[in-house]
Amino acid sequence: MSTLMEVPASKTKREVLDQAVIRFAGDSGDGMQVTGNQFTNTVALYGNDIATFPDYPAEIRAPAGTLPGVSGFQLHFSSGEVHTPGDSVDVLIAMNPAALKVNVTDLKPNGILIVNSDSFEESDLRKAKLTVNPLEDHSLDKFRVFPVELQRLTRVALQHLGLDAKASDRCKNFFALGMCYWLYNRSMEPTVRWIEDKFKKKPLLVEANKLALKAGYSYCEATEAFQISYEIPPAQLSPGLYRNLSGNQALAMGFVTAAQKAGLKLFLGSYPITPASDILHELSQYKNFGVLTFQAEDEIASITSAIGAAYSGALAITTTSGPGMALKTEALGLAVATELPLVICDIQRGGPSTGLPTKTEQADLLQALFGRNSEAPIPVLAAATPGDCFWIAVEASRIAIKYMVPVIVLSDGYLANGAEPWRIPNWDEIPAIDVKFATNPEGFQPYKRDPQTLARPWAVPGTRGLEHRIGGLEKQDVTGNINYEPLNHENMVRIRAAKVEAIVQDIPNQLPNGDPEGDLLIVSWGSTYGAITQAVSGQRAKGRKIGHLHLRYLHPLPGNIGDILKRYKKVLVPELNMGQLLWILRAKFLVNAVGLNKIQGRPFKQSELDQKIEEVLGL
Amino acid sequence: MTTTALPPLTKKDFQTDQEVRWCPGCGDYAILAAVQSVFPELGIPRENFVIVSGIGCSSRFPYYMHTFGFHTIHGRAPAVATGIKANRPDLEVWVVTGDGDALSIGGNHTMHMLRRNVGIKVLLFNNRIYGLTKGQYSPTSEFNKITKSTPFGSPDRPFNPVSLAIGAEATFVARSVDVFQSHLKDTLKAAAAHHGSAFVEILQNCNIFNDGAWTTLTEKEARSEQVLQLEHGKPLVYGRNRDKGIRRKLDGDIEVVQLGNGISESDLVLHDAHHPRPSYAFLLSHMEGRPGFPTPVGVFRAWDDLPRYEDVINEQVRQVIQKKGPGDLTKLLRAGDTWEVK
Numbered sequence: 001m002s003t004l005m006e007v008p009a010s011k012t013k014r015e016v017l018d019q020a021v022i023r024f025a026g027d028s029g030d031g032m033q034v035t036g037n038q039f040t041n042t043v044a045l046y047g048n049d050i051a052t053f054p055d056y057p058a059e060i061r062a063p064a065g066t067l068p069g070v071s072g073f074q075l076h077f078s079s080g081e082v083h084t085p086g087d088s089v090d091v092l093i094a095m096n097p098a099a100l101k102v103n104v105t106d107l108k109p110n111g112i113l114i115v116n117s118d119s120f121e122e123s124d125l126r127k128a129k130l131t132v133n134p135l136e137d138h139s140l141d142k143f144r145v146f147p148v149e150l151q152r153l154t155r156v157a158l159q160h161l162g163l164d165a166k167a168s169d170r171c172k173n174f175f176a177l178g179m180c181y182w183l184y185n186r187s188m189e190p191t192v193r194w195i196e197d198k199f200k201k202k203p204l205l206v207e208a209n210k211l212a213l214k215a216g217y218s219y220c221e222a223t224e225a226f227q228i229s230y231e232i233p234p235a236q237l238s239p240g241l242y243r244n245l246s247g248n249q250a251l252a253m254g255f256v257t258a259a260q261k262a263g264l265k266l267f268l269g270s271y272p273i274t275p276a277s278d279i280l281h282e283l284s285q286y287k288n289f290g291v292l293t294f295q296a297e298d299e300i301a302s303i304t305s306a307i308g309a310a311y312s313g314a315l316a317i318t319t320t321s322g323p324g325m326a327l328k329t330e331a332l333g334l335a336v337a338t339e340l341p342l343v344i345c346d347i348q349r350g351g352p353s354t355g356l357p358t359k360t361e362q363a364d365l366l367q368a369l370f371g372r373n374s375e376a377p378i379p380v381l382a383a384a385t386p387g388d389c390f391w392i393a394v395e396a397s398r399i400a401i402k403y404m405v406p407v408i409v410l411s412d413g414y415l416a417n418g419a420e421p422w423r424i425p426n427w428d429e430i431p432a433i434d435v436k437f438a439t440n441p442e443g444f445q446p447y448k449r450d451p452q453t454l455a456r457p458w459a460v461p462g463t464r465g466l467e468h469r470i471g472g473l474e475k476q477d478v479t480g481n482i483n484y485e486p487l488n489h490e491n492m493v494r495i496r497a498a499k500v501e502a503i504v505q506d507i508p509n510q511l512p513n514g515d516p517e518g519d520l521l522i523v524s525w526g527s528t529y530g531a532i533t534q535a536v537s538g539q540r541a542k543g544r545k546i547g548h549l550h551l552r553y554l555h556p557l558p559g560n561i562g563d564i565l566k567r568y569k570k571v572l573v574p575e576l577n578m579g580q581l582l583w584i585l586r587a588k589f590l591v592n593a594v595g596l597n598k599i600q601g602r603p604f605k606q607s608e609l610d611q612k613i614e615e616v617l618g619l
Numbered sequence: 620m621t622t623t624a625l626p627p628l629t630k631k632d633f634q635t636d637q638e639v640r641w642c643p644g645c646g647d648y649a650i651l652a653a654v655q656s657v658f659p660e661l662g663i664p665r666e667n668f669v670i671v672s673g674i675g676c677s678s679r680f681p682y683y684m685h686t687f688g689f690h691t692i693h694g695r696a697p698a699v700a701t702g703i704k705a706n707r708p709d710l711e712v713w714v715v716t717g718d719g720d721a722l723s724i725g726g727n728h729t730m731h732m733l734r735r736n737v738g739i740k741v742l743l744f745n746n747r748i749y750g751l752t753k754g755q756y757s758p759t760s761e762f763n764k765i766t767k768s769t770p771f772g773s774p775d776r777p778f779n780p781v782s783l784a785i786g787a788e789a790t791f792v793a794r795s796v797d798v799f800q801s802h803l804k805d806t807l808k809a810a811a812a813h814h815g816s817a818f819v820e821i822l823q824n825c826n827i828f829n830d831g832a833w834t835t836l837t838e839k840e841a842r843s844e845q846v847l848q849l850e851h852g853k854p855l856v857y858g859r860n861r862d863k864g865i866r867r868k869l870d871g872d873i874e875v876v877q878l879g880n881g882i883s884e885s886d887l888v889l890h891d892a893h894h895p896r897p898s899y900a901f902l903l904s905h906m907e908g909r910p911g912f913p914t915p916v917g918v919f920r921a922w923d924d925l926p927r928y929e930d931v932i933n934e935q936v937r938q939v940i941q942k943k944g945p946g947d948l949t950k951l952l953r954a955g956d957t958w959e960v961k
Contacts, residue, residue: 045956190956236960243957253952260948267706287939289946292705292932297731301698304691304728308671308702311689312710316702334692423960424952461687461703461710464666469635469682471690481637482682 013228014185019078020232021086022180024173025103026095026116027064028057028071031173035093036073037419038177038191044244044421045190047234048077051530053085053603054417058274058357065119065127070102079233083530085418087605091183093176095119095150097128104134109142112226114179116172117147146225150175157215158208167205171212178216185231188213237421245422247386247415248275251319251345252282254393256289259315261394262401262433266291267309267316269302271324274357275413276347279319299327303344307331310340311470313437313460315397319345322364323354329372332406336376336496338470339447339456341400341407343393348412348526350601359601360414362526363577368408369555369584375493377500379403380555382410384529387422389415392552398433399503404455410554412576414527414603441465446480454499500556507553509560518545520617521568523593525551525581528574528604535609544617551581557588565591572596572616574604628659635685641676646797646823650744651683653800654713657807658686661711669712671700673720676751676825677744680715694725697732700739701928708929713740718759719749722778726758733789735928736815742807743780743820744797748829766828781904781919784818785897790925791817792900793918797824798837802848802916809918815927822916836914849903849917854887857913864888865906873902875911892921 022039026032033054044050053074062069076086091112094100096119107113120135134140135147154172155165174191181188192210199205220226245253259266268291270280284293292314296302303318310316320328325346335342348364350356368380379399383392389411396407438444438457446468447456459466468480476483477492512521514536524532529550536548549564551557565571565585571593573582579595586593596612598604633655641647658668668686672678674693681688691699696714704712721729721743732739748766749755755768759780763772784792791813795806803821810817822833836845843859855865856878864887866876876882891899900920906912940946 041956045958047958047960239960241953241957241959243953243955256946256951257948260946265706267702269702286946286951287936288943289948289951290936290940292936294702294705294932296698297727300695301701301728301731304695304698305702305705307691308689308699308704309706310702311699312669312703312707314706316706330692331695338689424957427948460707461669462667462707464664467666467668467686467688469637469688469690471681471688472692473690 012224012226014231015228016231016233018080018232019076019082020091020184020230021074021076021089022091022093023072023074023089023103023106024093024176025070025072025099026173027099028059028069029061029064030071030095031170032071032073032095035173035177036075038194039180040075040419041194041244042181042186042190043075043077043184043232044242046186047237048079048232049082049235049237050075050077050244050419050421051082051085052076052419053414056358063127065096065098065124067098067102067128070099072099072103077232079235081235083534084603084606087607091180093180095173095176097124097130097134100134101128101130104140107143111143112183113140113143113145114176115145115147116150116176118149118151148179148219148225153215153219154212157211161204161208161211163204163208168208171208174209174212175216175219178213178218179220182217182220183226183229185229188217238423240423242421242423244419245387245390246417246419247383247389247411248278248347248417249282250386250389250422251393251409251411252279252286254390255283255315255317255343255397256286256291257390257430258394258397258433259291260289261430262315262397262435264313264315264435267306267314268293269296269304269306269309269316269318270294271296271299271302271320273299273321273324275349275416276319276321276324276345278416279345279347299324300331303328303331304334306342307335307338307340310335310342311338311460313458315401316341317343317345319347321347321349322351322367325364325367325371332378333372333374333376334472335406336372336378337472339404339496341404341458343396343400343407343409345409345411347416348410356601358413360412360527360603361576361599361601362412362528363580363599364410365525365554365577365580366583368410375497377497378406378408378555379500379503380408380410382526382552382554383415384526384550384552386415386418386420388552390422394430398431399506401433401435402455402506403453403499403503404458405500410526412527437463438466439463444468445478446470447475448478449495452502454495454502504556504559507556507558510549510551510558510564512547512549512564514540514547515545516547517567518547519568520545520570520572520613521547521549521565522613523549523551523571523573523581523585524575525554528576531604531606531609532574535606535613538606538610539613544613546613554581562589565589570594570616572612574609574612576603628665630656630659632665633658633685635683637682639683640679642827644826645676646746646825647677647680647744649797649800650742650803650821650823651680653803653807654684654742657804657811660808661811663711667709667711669700669703669710670715671696671703671712672715673717673725674751675717675720675749677715677717678720694720694723695728696720697725697728697739697741701732701735701737704737704739704929705932708738708927708933712738713742715742715744718743718745718747718757718780722758722780722783730783730787733784733787733816733818736790736925738814738816738927738929740810740817741819743818744823745780745820746823746825746829747777747832748825750825750828754828779904779907780820781907782901784820785901785904785920788897789818790815790920790922791918792920793818794820794822794916796822796833796837796916799916806917809921813921814923815925845913847906847913847915849890849892849915849919851890851892851918851921854884854889856884856887863913873906875913892918894920895922895924
C-alpha cells in the first residue's frame with residue numbers, strides 16, 4: 001500500500017494560499033466529527049495553525065437525513081496565526097440535502113461545494129423539507145459545485161471486500177476526506193495510521209476505510225475534477241514540540257499534571273453530562289498515574305465524594321456543566337465552610353434548565369460567582385483557549401491547595417470540543433504545588449490559620465494526635481468548635497472572604513493586549529478570547545486605538561483592573577450571555593461599559609465584533 | 620507512622636470535651652455510650668477512625684467522639700464517606716445517620732453505597748420522626764400518624780430500613796435497639812468485624828416528638844414476647860418461655876407456631892445469616908408489622924464474600940500500573956502525534 005502515502009505530482013494547477021476554512025457537514029451518523037478531527041490532525045501535524053468548531057446535535061441519532069440531525073465540523077487552518085474557526089467557509093462538504101440547506105449560507109461566493117449526489121433523491125429532499133432539488137434550481141450557481149456519487153463510488157471501490165451495502169456506505173466519509181486531502185495536497189499517512197490503530201481488531205474495516213480514503217484521493221487525481229489544488233504552508237509558531245489538543249483533554253492532563261506536581265493522588269468524582277463527560281473518559285484512562293475516577297450516582301454525590309477525598313488528602317476535583325453545577329450548590333457551601341481544597345469544573349452550555357446541551361454559552365458566570373446560599377465566596381478562573389485549559393487546571397489546583405479553598409474553573413462547549421496546536425511544556429515550566437499536611441499535634445487547632453494566606457491546616461485522618469471535628473455548622477475560628485455567637489459569625493464570614501481576596505497577592509497584574517491606552521478597551525473572559533484577539537488585531541491594523549483585556553481570573557480580579565479601565569474612553573464587554581461580566585464591572589468599578597451580547601449557542605463571528613467595535617467608536 | 624506500642628484505648632479516649640446537646644432522655648445518649656465502649660475494643664488506632672454524618676439529631680454524633688469527624692450536609696454522608704474510603708481504604712469509616720437523612724433526602728446515596736459494598740459502617744438511628752425540625756413525619760413513620768405536618772394522619776406508607784438495605788443487597792444488615800445495651804454492643808462489634816458495607820438500624824426513642832416510638836418492643840413484657848433475637852445457626856425461637864417459633868410454610872412463606880403438641884424446635888427455621896442470596900433475609904425483615912409476628916433484632920445478613928468497592932478500584936490502579944508501568948508525565952503530554960517547530 002506504499003503508494004497510498006505518496007502525494008503524486010498533479011497535472012492540475014496548484015495555488016498557494018495563506019489560510020482556508022473547511023466544513024464537513026452531514027447526518028449525525030455520517031462520521032463528520034471523525035472526518036473533521038482527522039483533517040485537523042493532519043494539517044496540524046503539517047504545521048498549520050488551527051482552530052476548530054465541532055457543532056453537533058444533542059440527539060445521538062436524530063432521524064436520518066433531517067435538519068435537526070445535521071452534524072458539522074469546521075476547521076480554520078493557516079500559515080499565519082489563527083484565533084477563530086472562521087466566519088464563513090471556503091470549502092463545504094455536504095453529505096445530504098439537510099446538511100446543504102443548514103450550512104450553505106456560510107459558504108463564501110465562489111466557494112467549493114462538494115455534495116454527495118447519491119443522497120438527493122425525492123425522499124432525501126422531503127426529509128430536508130425541500131420542494132425542489134437545489135442541485136437543479138440554479139440556487140447554487142454562485143458556488144463551484146461538485147456533485148460526487150460518494151455512495152456509489154465508495155461501494156465500487158470496496159466491492160471486492162464482500163462488505164454489505166450498509167458497512168460500505170459507512171466508509172463514504174473517508175472517500176470525501178481523501179478528496180479533501182487531494183484538494184489541499186496533504187498526506188494521507190496520519191489518517192492511515194489512525195485507521196490501522198482504530199480498527200486493529202477488525203482488519204476488514206482497516207482495509208475498507210483505507211481503500212475509501214485512497215479512492216477519494218485517486219478520484220480527484222484521475223478525473224481532475226477540481227482543476228486546481230491548494231497549498232497552505234506551515235505557520236510560524238513559537239519554537240517547541242506541539243500537539244493538537246482539545247479543551248477537555250487539556251483539563252484532564254492539567255489535573256494529572258497538578259497531582260504529580262503536588263505529589264498527591266488525583267480523585268475525580270463525576271456524573272456524566274454533556275459537554276463535560278470527556279474529562280471523565282480521559283481521566284479514567286490514566287489509572288497508572290494513580291488517578292481514581294468515581295462515576296457517582298448523581299451530581300451531588302460526585303462533589304460530596306470529592307469533598308471526602310479532599311478531606312482525606314487527595315487532590316479532588318469534580319466536573320460538570322450548568323445543570324450539574326446547580327445540583328452541587330449546597331455542597332459547594334460545605335467546601336467553603338470546611339475550607340477544603342477542591343476544584344469544580346463547569347463546562348458551560350446553553351440554558352436555562354437542560355437548554356442546549358451541545359451548544360456553547362458563557363451564562364454560568366454569575367452562578368459560579370454567587371450561586372450559593374449566604375456569603376460563600378469561591379475563587380473563579382476561566383480558560384481562554386483549548387490549550388489554556390491545561391494551565392487553568394494547574395493554577396486552580398495550586399490555589400485550592402495553597403489557600404485551602406474550593407476553586408471553580410469555567411470552560412465551555414466551544415473550548416471543550418475545539419482544538420488548537422498546543423506547545424508541550426517541560427516539567428520545570430509548570431508551577432510547583434507545595435503541599436504541607438499538618439503532622440504535629442503540639443498546639444494543633446483545625447482552624448489556626450497561616451498568617452499570609454489565611455489557610456487552615458490540612459489535617460488528614462490517620463494522623464496521630466490530630467483527631468478533630470469539622471462540618472457545615474458555623475464554628476469558632478482557630479478551635480473549629482461549633483459557635484453561634486453573633487460576632488463570631490461575622491468574624492468568620494469576613495475571614496472566609498478575606499482569604500479569597502488574599503489570592504490577589506498571587507495573581508499577576510494584568511496588562512492589556514494592543515494599545516495600553518486609547519479610545520476603546522475590550523474586556524472579555526473565557527472562550528471569546530480568540531475571536532476578540534483577531535478582531536482587535538484587524539481593527540488596530542486600521543489605525544484604531546484599542547486595548548484588549550482578557551480575564552482568566554474572575555474572582556478575585558487582578559488588582560489593577562480598575563486602573564486599566566480608566567485609561568480608555570470607552571469600554572466594551574462582548575459576552576455570550578446577557579451581560580454578566582458587564583454587570584460585575586459596572587457594579588465594582590462604576591464604569592460606563594457597554595455590552596455586546598449574543599445568546600445563540602454559537603461563538604462570535606468576526607463581522608459581529610467588527611460591527612460593534614465600529615459602532616462604539618462612532619465610525 | 621510510628622510503631623511504638625501505645626497503652627490500650629479506653630472508653631474515655633473516645634469522649635470529647637464538647638457539651639452534648641441532645642435532649643435529656645434522648646435515645647442517642649445510649650447509642651453514644653455503646654459506640655464509645657465498643658471502639659476501644661476493636662484494636663484500631665484512634666486516629667484511623669472517621670465518623671461521617673449528615674443532618675439531623677443523630678448527625679451531631681461526630682462532635683461527641685474523639686476521632687476524626689465530619690458533620691456534612693443533609694443526606695450526603697454516605698457519598699462523602701465513599702470519597703474518603705475510596706481514597707484511603709485503610710481508614711475505619713462509620714456513618715451516623717437518621718431515618719430522614721438516610722432514607723429520605725439521602726436515599727439515593729444510601730442505596731448506592733450499599734450496592735457498591737463500600738467498606739463503611741452505617742448506623743441508622745430510627746426514631747420514626749423528624750426531631751431537629753420539630754416533629755414532622757419521616758419515611759419510617761407509621762401510616763396515618765398524626766404529626767405537625769400531618770394533622771389528619773400521614774398518607775405515606777413507611778419504609779422498612781432493613782428491607783430497603785437488603786433490597787439494595789447490602790452484605791451486612793442488622794437491627795438493634797437503643798435500650799438493649801449489650802445486644803447493641805454485640806451488634807456493633809459484628810458490624811465492625813464485617814469488611815463490606817455494614818448497615819445497622821438502631822431503633823431509638825425520641826422522648827420529645829415521638830415518645831414511646833418503640834415501646835411495643837422495649838417494655839419489659841414486650842421484650843420477650845414481641846422481639847425475636849436472631850442468632851446464626853440457631854432456630855427462630857422467641858417468647859418468655861421460648862415457646863414460639865417461626866416455621867416455613869409449603870408456599871415458601873413463614874408462619875408463627877406454638878411449640879409443643881408435636882411441634883419442636885427442629886421444625887423451625889434455622890437462622891442462616893451467611894446465605895449468599897438476600898431473599899431469606901428479606902423475608903425475615905418483613906415480619907415486622909405483620910399481625911401476630913415478632914420483630915426480629917440481630918444480624919439478618921452477614922455475607923462477606925463480596926470484594927469491597929475501595930479495594931476493587933485501588934486494585935485496578937495497581938493492575939494498570941503493573942501492566943503499563945507507573946505514569947510518565949512527559950510521555951503523557953507528548954502522547955499521540957506531535958511535531959517540532961524550530
